[in-house]
Amino acid sequence: MGFVSTRSFKTKGADERPQGPSVFRSPEDDHLAVDLTTQMKKLVKVAIEWQEVTYTVPVGKRKHRKQRVILDASSGRVTPGHLLAVMGPTGCGKTSLISALAGRLPAGGHLDGDILVNGQPRTKSFRNVSAFVMQDDVLFHNLTVWETFMVAAQLRLPQSMSKQAKLMVVRDVIAELGLAKCANTYIGNAMVRGVSGGERKRANIGVEMMSNPSLIFLDEPTSGLDAFQAQNVMEALWSLAHAGRTVISTIHQPRSSIYSMFDLLYMLSEGKTMYFGPAAEATAYFARWGFVCPPQYNPADFFMDFVSMDYRTPEAETDSRERIELLAHAYRVAGWRGEESLDNIDSLAGIPETFSFQTNWLHQARVLLWRAWMQASRDKIPLAIGIVQMIVIGCVLAAIYSGMDYTQKGINDRLGILFFIAIFTAFGNLMAMLNTFPTEKAIVNRERAAKSYRVSPYYLTKLLAESPARLVQTILFVCIVYWAVGLNPSASRFFIFICVLVLEAFAAQALGIAVSAAVKNDKMALAIAPAVTVCLILFGGFYINSASIPRWLFWIQYVSFLYWAFIALATNEFRGACCWSCDAGPNAPSQGGCLHNGDQILNRLSFGGYRTWEGVLGLVGMILLYNCIGYLNLRFTKPRYQPLHALKKRQ
Numbered sequence: 001m002g003f004v005s006t007r008s009f010k011t012k013g014a015d016e017r018p019q020g021p022s023v024f025r026s027p028e029d030d031h032l033a034v035d036l037t038t039q040m041k042k043l044v045k046v047a048i049e050w051q052e053v054t055y056t057v058p059v060g061k062r063k064h065r066k067q068r069v070i071l072d073a074s075s076g077r078v079t080p081g082h083l084l085a086v087m088g089p090t091g092c093g094k095t096s097l098i099s100a101l102a103g104r105l106p107a108g109g110h111l112d113g114d115i116l117v118n119g120q121p122r123t124k125s126f127r128n129v130s131a132f133v134m135q136d137d138v139l140f141h142n143l144t145v146w147e148t149f150m151v152a153a154q155l156r157l158p159q160s161m162s163k164q165a166k167l168m169v170v171r172d173v174i175a176e177l178g179l180a181k182c183a184n185t186y187i188g189n190a191m192v193r194g195v196s197g198g199e200r201k202r203a204n205i206g207v208e209m210m211s212n213p214s215l216i217f218l219d220e221p222t223s224g225l226d227a228f229q230a231q232n233v234m235e236a237l238w239s240l241a242h243a244g245r246t247v248i249s250t251i252h253q254p255r256s257s258i259y260s261m262f263d264l265l266y267m268l269s270e271g272k273t274m275y276f277g278p279a280a281e282a283t284a285y286f287a288r289w290g291f292v293c294p295p296q297y298n299p300a301d302f303f304m305d306f307v308s309m310d311y312r313t314p315e316a317e318t319d320s321r322e323r324i325e326l327l328a329h330a331y332r333v334a335g336w337r338g339e340e341s342l343d344n345i346d347s348l349a350g351i352p353e354t355f356s357f358q359t360n361w362l363h364q365a366r367v368l369l370w371r372a373w374m375q376a377s378r379d380k381i382p383l384a385i386g387i388v389q390m391i392v393i394g395c396v397l398a399a400i401y402s403g404m405d406y407t408q409k410g411i412n413d414r415l416g417i418l419f420f421i422a423i424f425t426a427f428g429n430l431m432a433m434l435n436t437f438p439t440e441k442a443i444v445n446r447e448r449a450a451k452s453y454r455v456s457p458y459y460l461t462k463l464l465a466e467s468p469a470r471l472v473q474t475i476l477f478v479c480i481v482y483w484a485v486g487l488n489p490s491a492s493r494f495f496i497f498i499c500v501l502v503l504e505a506f507a508a509q510a511l512g513i514a515v516s517a518a519v520k521n522d523k524m525a526l527a528i529a530p531a532v533t534v535c536l537i538l539f540g541g542f543y544i545n546s547a548s549i550p551r552w553l554f555w556i557q558y559v560s561f562l563y564w565a566f567i568a569l570a571t572n573e574f575r576g577a578c579c580w581s582c583d584a585g586p587n588a589p590s591q592g593g594c595l596h597n598g599d600q601i602l603n604r605l606s607f608g609g610y611r612t613w614e615g616v617l618g619l620v621g622m623i624l625l626y627n628c629i630g631y632l633n634l635r636f637t638k639p640r641y642q643p644l645h646a647l648k649k650r651q
């Protein structure tokens, strides 16, 4: 079966929908489509079957640790061309079930039972034929739907495939998911108006569709959508299933028209199977046990009422628990087991046993650099805010420090502004990173799970794409402040000053990535990174003299980018400079020992032995160190899943 035929479909009501291909496809494309059949991955027919799958997780503190059963002996089978809906009350184990089937259950729990794909235990080839669509639609908000799909195609399809072939794939996915009319609309987010919630969900599905998977798992694809959008998303899933794929989706309380689209229904409660079988027969099945669905009633709502635990009173809880136990027992005795034949499925013999990258390092870097640049350069609001902030703070500093003189008080002022500039640069660039990177990390994790690219090209291109903003803002800030406050008037010192601050900005950016990559989410990153920076500020050489730091804490100053930045800025300002009068200055407290020239000032700071280049070298070292930590954190903190094969048998 060729690619075009596998992707063609007809949905319920598809005739009334705008047809994607007519918008994008020219008559010549039909000839191209014929050629493409030789280039595209064939859609293999895949059936999934699971038997007695039990999932337990440890709960409670060490001494009182117990095993909690999340899935209790779940069994089922779905064959190609079918849409299975997994339903049940919140916390019943829906996500756990599809994650177990998709090989996305986090490591840590205990999974037991058999999961077979086309009659065989899953191997790595399973990843080549399946896709998992997560509940959260994490996409780059500054790309259009078309661009999002093109990037996914460039990264997930074989590099040997022609550009035209990839274009065709993108067009077909857009058509399949009914996204033609918003193809050129930005994905958007809370700040940037973009596609609707339903379109974003479908775009999220489309990204996973790029590799033409035969088996698709979706976690709550309709969550957060209104009834109409949810209907559109489910229609798209129905189309995908009825084009020959196997589709398994969890769903919360679907409306009747959505319910009627399900081929199969898996009803769970408290991890136990309440029903598995044709969705159309569920009403008759439950009626056999006395739960008769009233006419004109949405069966999904009706089922949810009696399979949910009722915790309102102890009696209600006991009643509902007994009811669930009875239904679970009834299903074990009399339930459907998925009698469909597996004759119609394909062999997975031709599917590669490895799950690896489709493109080489350079190709990945080129595509990722384009995406990172689009994402960064189109983010006009943060860039504008950053520039305005630089101008305002620059003007405020100019107003406060413009009267710096060459008295003893002037030395303190001069040191004060140098250190303030170092702190301001550190926080500005750190926060810029914390505002973007943690959100991006979720996308990167998803893409890495799909083996779209290596971490190194992503990391490098991210740094490159962010650099222009760092450069522009820093140079602008220095140009405003440097001359206005009257720092060292030598032109060469001015340029060195710019270089030092740019390096410091890169170091702060790297620290932001290092912390964000190490923690779970943006909230943790926002709490930890500023705390780390404040600690590094303390050891920056301004608040405490190097000579006064306790020996066992001495090493911290060497890993503080602010220490090296301050050394570079201070030596650049003071080395060889003179002549400060011994006048304490108006209203200045009396001082012991008059500092006459720059070298004496540097000695007082314990920076006497340093030259500017050493500060610069230290900063370069910090950039490398933080980036290495950031890279390794990102590389080794990806989610870990339960192994695909050889499920552990319970003792």
Ligand SMILES: Nc1ncnc2c1ncn2[C@@H]1O[C@H](COP(=O)(O)OP(=O)(O)OP(=O)(O)O)[C@@H](O)[C@H]1O
Residues within 6 Å of the ligand: 057, 058, 059, 070, 088, 089, 090, 091, 092, 093, 094, 095, 096, 097, 109
């Ligand atoms: N690793 C774990 N440790 C402890 N409890 C867990 C773990 N994984 C899942 N659970 C618990 O198992 C239950 C089922 O979780 P799951 O996410 O599968 O439910 P769900 O039906 O998808 O819920 P919802 O509809 O709210 O998304 C929940 O009570 C959850 O808290």
